[in-house]
Amino acid sequence: MNANNQQKKEKVIIANCSGYFGDRRAAAREMVQGGPIDILTGDYLAELTMALLFRQRLKKPDAGYVPTFLKQMEEIMGECLDKGIRVVSNAGGLNPRALAAELEKIAETLGLHPKIAYIEGDDLMERLGELQEKGEPFTHLDKGIDLKDAKGSPITANAYLGCWGIAEALKKDADIVVGGRIADASVVVGPAAWWFGWTRKDWDRLAGASVAGHIVECGAQATGGNYSFIDEVPSFLKVGYPIAEVYEDGSFVITKHPGTGGLVSVDTVKAQLLYEVRDPKYLTPDVAARFDTIEISQEAENRVKITGVLGEPPPETTKVCINNLGAYRNSMTIVLTGLDIEKKAKIFEDALFDAIGGRGQYEVEDVQLIRSDKEDPATNDEAFAYLRVSVMDPDPKKVGLFSAKIVELGLANIPGFTATAPPTKGTPAIMHWPALLSGKHVHQKVVIGDEEFIVESVAPDPDAPLPQIKDVEIPPAPTGKTVRMPLGRLFATRSGDKGGNANLGVWAKTPEAYAFLREFLTTERLKALLKDISGFEMERYEFPNLLAINFYIKGVLGEGVAASIRSDPQAKTLGEYLRAKVIDIPEAIVPAP
Numbered sequence: 001m002n003a004n005n006q007q008k009k010e011k012v013i014i015a016n017c018s019g020y021f022g023d024r025r026a027a028a029r030e031m032v033q034g035g036p037i038d039i040l041t042g043d044y045l046a047e048l049t050m051a052l053l054f055r056q057r058l059k060k061p062d063a064g065y066v067p068t069f070l071k072q073m074e075e076i077m078g079e080c081l082d083k084g085i086r087v088v089s090n091a092g093g094l095n096p097r098a099l100a101a102e103l104e105k106i107a108e109t110l111g112l113h114p115k116i117a118y119i120e121g122d123d124l125m126e127r128l129g130e131l132q133e134k135g136e137p138f139t140h141l142d143k144g145i146d147l148k149d150a151k152g153s154p155i156t157a158n159a160y161l162g163c164w165g166i167a168e169a170l171k172k173d174a175d176i177v178v179g180g181r182i183a184d185a186s187v188v189v190g191p192a193a194w195w196f197g198w199t200r201k202d203w204d205r206l207a208g209a210s211v212a213g214h215i216v217e218c219g220a221q222a223t224g225g226n227y228s229f230i231d232e233v234p235s236f237l238k239v240g241y242p243i244a245e246v247y248e249d250g251s252f253v254i255t256k257h258p259g260t261g262g263l264v265s266v267d268t269v270k271a272q273l274l275y276e277v278r279d280p281k282y283l284t285p286d287v288a289a290r291f292d293t294i295e296i297s298q299e300a301e302n303r304v305k306i307t308g309v310l311g312e313p314p315p316e317t318t319k320v321c322i323n324n325l326g327a328y329r330n331s332m333t334i335v336l337t338g339l340d341i342e343k344k345a346k347i348f349e350d351a352l353f354d355a356i357g358g359r360g361q362y363e364v365e366d367v368q369l370i371r372s373d374k375e376d377p378a379t380n381d382e383a384f385a386y387l388r389v390s391v392m393d394p395d396p397k398k399v400g401l402f403s404a405k406i407v408e409l410g411l412a413n414i415p416g417f418t419a420t421a422p423p424t425k426g427t428p429a430i431m432h433w434p435a436l437l438s439g440k441h442v443h444q445k446v447v448i449g450d451e452e453f454i455v456e457s458v459a460p461d462p463d464a465p466l467p468q469i470k471d472v473e474i475p476p477a478p479t480g481k482t483v484r485m486p487l488g489r490l491f492a493t494r495s496g497d498k499g500g501n502a503n504l505g506v507w508a509k510t511p512e513a514y515a516f517l518r519e520f521l522t523t524e525r526l527k528a529l530l531k532d533i534s535g536f537e538m539e540r541y542e543f544p545n546l547l548a549i550n551f552y553i554k555g556v557l558g559e560g561v562a563a564s565i566r567s568d569p570q571a572k573t574l575g576e577y578l579r580a581k582v583i584d585i586p587e588a589i590v591p592a593p
Contacts, residue, residue, distance in 0.1 A: 010248070011245045011247050011248075012038050013037045013039070013244075014038065014039040014041065014212070014216070014244045014245075014246060015041065016031070016039040016041050016188075016241050017030075017031045017072070017219070017241055018042035018043060018069075018219055019043055020044065020046060020049065021045070021046075021053075021068070022068070023219050023472065024219075024441070025072060028040065028073075029072070029075050029076050030257070030260075032083070032240055033079070034257030034259075035258065037243065038084075038191075040076075041088045042088075042090075043090060043184045044069065045184075045496075046240065046561075047323070047560055050093065050094065050156050050158065050321060051155075051437070051562045053094045053095075054348040056351075057094055062095070062098050062391050064095030065091060065092050065096065065102075066093055069089060069091035070099070070103065071108050073103060073106060077103075078112055079105060080175070080176075081112060086174070086176070087177070088187050088190060089177065089178050089179075089187065090178070090182040090187055090234040092119070092178045092180045094156060094158075096120055096179050097447070098121060099178050100116050101449075103176060104116060108193060108312065114209060115172075115174045115175045115176070116175065117174035117178070117448040117481055118178050118179065119161065119166070119169065119173070119177065120180065120445045121161060121445045122158045122159050122160070122179070122181040122182070122444075123158055123181075124437070125154065125157050131437065132147070134441075136438065136441065138157075138320065138322065138437070139435055140434065140435060142500060142554055142555065147322065147435065150324055150433060151324075151326055152325055152328070153324060154324055154433070155325045155326075156322065156323040157321075158180060158321050159318050159442045160182075160284075160285055160320070161179060161180070161181060161183075161186065161285060161442070162182075162186050162284065162285030162286040162318075162444075162457065162458060163186040163189035163190035163193055163206075163285075164190070165233075165455045166179070166182070166187065166189075167454070168194075168455055169446050169448060170191060174448055177190075183284050183286075184214065185209075185212075185213030185284050186213065186215070186284060186285065187213065188209055188246075189206060189210055189284070189286050192205075192246045196554050199249065202250075203310075203312055203313065204249075204310050204311050204463060204467075205248075205313035206287040206308040206311055207288070207309045208246070208249070208251055208252060208306070208307075209250055210274070210311070210580075211289050212252045212306070214273065214282065215272050216241075216242040216254070218272060219241070220239040221271065221275060222242040222272040223239055223260075223262040223263065223264050224261070225270050226494070228494070228576070232265065233268075234261070234262075234263060234555060235497035237261045238260055238261045240260025241257075241258070241320055242254055242256060243255050250267065251305070251306065251307040251308075251309075252305075253304055253305050254304045254306070258302075262337060263302065265298065265302075265304065266296055266298050269296065270296065270492075270546055270574055272494070273294070274507065274543075275494050275496050275549055276497070276503055277505070278498065278539070280541060280542045284440055285314055285318050285319075286458060287311040287312070288311060288315070289310075290311065290467050290469065291542055291546065292469055292544075292545055293467060293469060294546065304339055310467035310468075310469075311467070313460060313464050314421075315436075317436040319435075319437075320436065322432075322435060323430050323433065324431045325428055326394070326428075326429055326430070326483075327394050327558050327563075328393060328400075328427065328428055329364075329391065329565060330390070330391055330399045330400070330403055330427075331389065331390040331391075331565065332388075332420075332421070333387065333419060333421070334348060334389070334406070335384055335386060335414075335418045335419065336369075336373075337373075337380075337385075338377075338382055338416065341371065341385045344414040347414055348387060348417075351412075352405060352406060352409065355409065361393075361396065361398070362391040364390070364392035364393070365390075367387065367388070368390075368567070369387055372385060372386065373385040382537060386420070396425075397426075402426070403425075406423065406442065407423050413463045428450075429559065429562065430560075430562035430563060431560060432559060432562065432563070434499045439457035439458065439459075440457065443455070443456060444456075444457075472544035473511075475511055475515050476515060477515040477518070478512055478515050478589050480588055481586070482584040482587060483585055484582055485582065485590070486579060486581065486583075488576070488579020489527075490589065491506055491508055491579065491583060492506070492509075493505060493507075493574075495574035495575035496570060496571055496572065497557055497569070497571050500554075500557045500559055501554050501556065502552075502556050503552050503553070504520060504571075505546050505549070505575070506548065506549050506550075506575070507543075507548035510547070512562075512589050514544070514548075517549060518549065520583070526551060526578075529578065529581045529583075530574075530577065533553060533556055536553050536555055537553075537554040537555065539554070558568075
């Protein structure tokens, strides 16, 4: 299918086949064969992924990309070429050039001749010193500390790239486009901008496509995966991956292929809209999309329509994800059983710290007592509680000795002493360092065969009009008789990680329920409900158009996923934890059984 014929279509059908490195390998083939699509996209990168790819590259310098993407393309490359389906992905990770070279080898083996483009320009490792000399301090967004004062050495540094390199590559008839740290939403915005010939200042259209990109970027999370109201999902078998049907004005429909598991509803889409966000202004390198202007409705079964999204220019800076190789970490979990759990925990904790020479021997020392034991347990496992002890320190020898000291207590401490896993020597902690960089320093290099060209970052547009945000009419909060029930019987949640921070989105299904939620769930109330995270600074944002509230919890994940010592380092469980809390809810908004 040539580009001229494509441009005549009223919409572009953009499918997703991956939300992370390790997602369902068969999804690419399923999306290509399950129904008509124009573009196949995949998002494979996250903070943790960059750290994993770095470790791969240590073992093999030519690595650093997502290998499963190659296996997927080996299965579908020929069919994509036959059907005119373009492929766009950030699976290049730390080495998009090597990924493109491997794709060329696969094409040659299959007797195919695709035009393959790769995009570089995000990798800043060799430029960090030069950029710091030019006045770019790479100040940590949460800690306010400059990179030069960081404890640890950078091992990766990648700027988030926008959509325009993708759009230019497709304009030059690339069949497959791969890049490094292309922003998640931009792998959708790029194809839409190319398809409709949008300009860099089409802020509302770009904002709509960015919202579409954010919805589909995490794969099946928009189609029923990880969705709070599990009884609404007809089947969790072979959950279909999301498709965005994007129109010229930036409006779009989210759907999935027929005959697949999962569900596309207003609420499954809201669940993804509220994932890993902060405030209503969603920033990308292409546009600032106003989530408080989203108008969402159920168009038909498994078809959700979004219109009305407004946009404004992105900031002059772009986000940079730096990973620092810092301290080493080690953890062990001791099983505490039966009676006197808290006494046993104290006996063990005191003996351990006495054995290692007292408290303060490590840079970080963390002890968590996790109560899952039951009175009069019916089984052995129901008598268990867990004491999780973690340490971090720059000295790997000290960290390695930590678990050995625990083992030495095995026959000289609490009754029933046992651990959940054998001791380890500890592992390096890779610390996430989020920072900003002036966009003028970021240049995308697009390479197609022997041709290469530079695409500059989006320039500031001070004359752009600011969006006019409509007021949303919300009824008064209901009063009257209440019933005690878990919060989650009425409200849905979605939580996730943002570096060392976490977000927790909560939303209602009706305006009346939202009126109660907005009045009830203050920051102070959330801290009272979730006492174990009450010590962290929280920000609270309202999204009345989505009947939602979002909390941004600073520092709860420490130095990020790859260095966190929490049991749930990605904050995936935080929302379901809140839903289990029993509260008083007005009877007027409780649905009839």
